[in-house]
Amino acid sequence: MNVRYSNEPIDTASCDLLVVGVGPTAFGDGAASGPIAQLDAKFGGRLLPELRHRRFKGGEGAALVIPTMDRIAARELLVVGIGDGIWSALRVAAGKAGREARSLHAQSVMVSLPGLDTATANRVVEAMVAGNYQWQAYKPEEERSPAASDWTVLGVDAPANAAQAQVRAKWQGWARDLVNAPAADIYPESLAAKARELAALPGVTVEVWDAARCKAEGLVGITAVGQGSSRPPVMIHVTYRAKDAKDHVALVGKGVTFDSGGLSIKPSDAMITMRCDMGGSATMLATTGLVAELGLAVDLDCFVGAAENMVSGDSYKLGDILRYNNGVTVEIHNTDAEGRLVLADCLIEASKIPTVSTILDSATLTGACVVALGDDFTGLFTDDDALANELLDAARTDGEGLWRLPLHAPYKELLKSDHAQIKNVGSRAAGATTAALFLQHFVKDKRWAHLDIAGPAFMDKANSRYAAGGTGEMVRSLATFLARRAG
Missing domain, CATH: 3.40.630.10 (Zn peptidases)
Structure with missing residues (x-):
């Protein structure tokens, strides 16, 4: 398992699965901002309307998989709700990301959650890996889904104790x-x-x-x-x-x-x-x-x-x-x-x-x-x-x-x-x-x-x-x- 932290632009992030956290404010009267707005632009202004159409409102625990159709570098996009954005909601979103990554057979996962800092970035990694875990020792080989091997947290510098999250x-x-x-x-x-x-x-x-x-x-x-x-x-x-x-x-x-x-x-x-x-x-x-x-x-x-x-x-x-x-x-x-x-x-x-x-x-x-x-x-x-x-x-x-x-x-x-x-x-x-x-x-x-x-x-x-x-x-x-x- 490899974990890294990066400030690269979200719309050029190359991976199997790009995870973006979105709260209810993205669907208010004002214009959306931040990563979801950047992605909406790459989707020709069709991403946010599609989320609204599918009744995604950014609530805690909500998740929606969106095919990217080569509009961005990531193969698939997972939009996860972060509710009010407090740490407990981010943890739920991270766990959900890990679970969905497993079901989508994603090997490389990049995650962008608003409100992250160096103090919480490691905890998000731990929650994602915990969500990605599945015990399959007695499953037939053809029925097993591999764990993700590469995790990247976007929009935050590497914490001083970054290696501890993996341990x-x-x-x-x-x-x-x-x-x-x-x-x-x-x-x-x-x-x-x-x-x-x-x-x-x-x-x-x-x-x-x-x-x-x-x-x-x-x-x-x-x-x-x-x-x-x-x-x-x-x-x-x-x-x-x-x-x-x-x-x-x-x-x-x-x-x-x-x-x-x-x-x-x-x-x-x-x-x-x-x-x-x-x-x-x-x-x-x-x-x-x-x-x-x-x-x-x-x-x-x-x-x-x-x-x-x-x-x-x-x-x-x-x-x-x-x-x-x-x-x-x-x-x-x-x-x-x-x-x-x-x-x-x-x-x-x-x-x-x-x-x-x-x-x-x-x-x-x-x-x-x-x-x-x-x-x-x-x-x-x-x-x-x-x-x-x-x-x-x-x-x-x-x-x-x-x-x-x-x-x-x-x-x-x-x-x-x-x-x-x-x-x-x-x-x-x-x-x-x-x-x-x-x-x-x-x-x-x-x-x-x-x-x-x-x-x-x-x-x-x-x-x-x-x-x-x-x-x-x-x-x-x-x-x-x-x-x-x-x-």
Whole structure:
């Protein structure tokens, strides 16, 4: 993938697809100006009337393909609506451009969006590449559409950090590939093999504890959840050590590579997408790779609890009681609330590192969070206002949805067990909050935030930003958060 920035005239831009952003003002009483006016002149004054005739009004998310018939150097013209032109609308337009470029088999794409500057140009590139992504590993060769290889942003000088956009887009795509792969391909040991690839990056080491080591070390959650599968569980620990690090952060990801629900088995329609239940691990591993490739001045320890939650005679059972390494005992009331059990082991391990200032965990944890926020928002839980604001601001910068939900301490009563300290589920009410409160039992003396990515991690249907499947949502926002910590 090649990305460049250019101030060349729009009407001479030679490419497979020229993308031009247009707002409602272009269709007002006054004469149109800017790029769309230049193109209208090249079309002999027929472009704007044609857009009006086809009821294109420049609204956010609107898109129209116009054959150029050699009137301009580009093979095809895509006009995208930018609405009021604010950053969120430009992001939608960029994602739409990426999606349309894929469907049009465009290899070279040039984009002109009004209002861009060096601060937002990189973000537009990332949104376009994300929109252009499509997972096709099992499609017949003749049915595959190639990704665009050359992207040009028109009308803006190259940002000082222009190369970062390609790196950030690459690692988001890496996370999406992991999430999209079927569970026959990505299981605990193969996920560990993918994590080992990160060791090729400067400053990165990878250690994997196999099932026997997990059991010997007292990782009772990973062991219990994974014991019902013929694929043994593992714990993955990736470290990145920077030069002159300004901070030390631990990342924790849920790596349930397939979730049948265990003995509390899911119905088929709820199980079909459960290869995505390792989305939290993909997010955190990709973030670690991204930070390492950019060489950011922040030390990282990334922990992943990887297991398959399957049904067999060896499956963990309702009524089982687990005793964690920090002394907390947990009674199992639902084997389909397994993600928090593997996260708990990893949170304990992360809390042991004296120099870690902050722990962030990411997991496709609860359907309750999806009910509350839908598919566009990750739920954020923390009792640290400053940390919440850091994460929210990073997500706003990158155009990813993040919404703070209450970590309401009185709801801990809902987790009380008659036979252990806590149980692994609360009542039907406040399910996302009680899941976060469960995790809080395993964090000690660290700033901590929990990210419930159950909504945006995987799209059942394509939308203007993403193809159906894994999204890699929050990889870029976490990288921005960590870049700011690095100074």
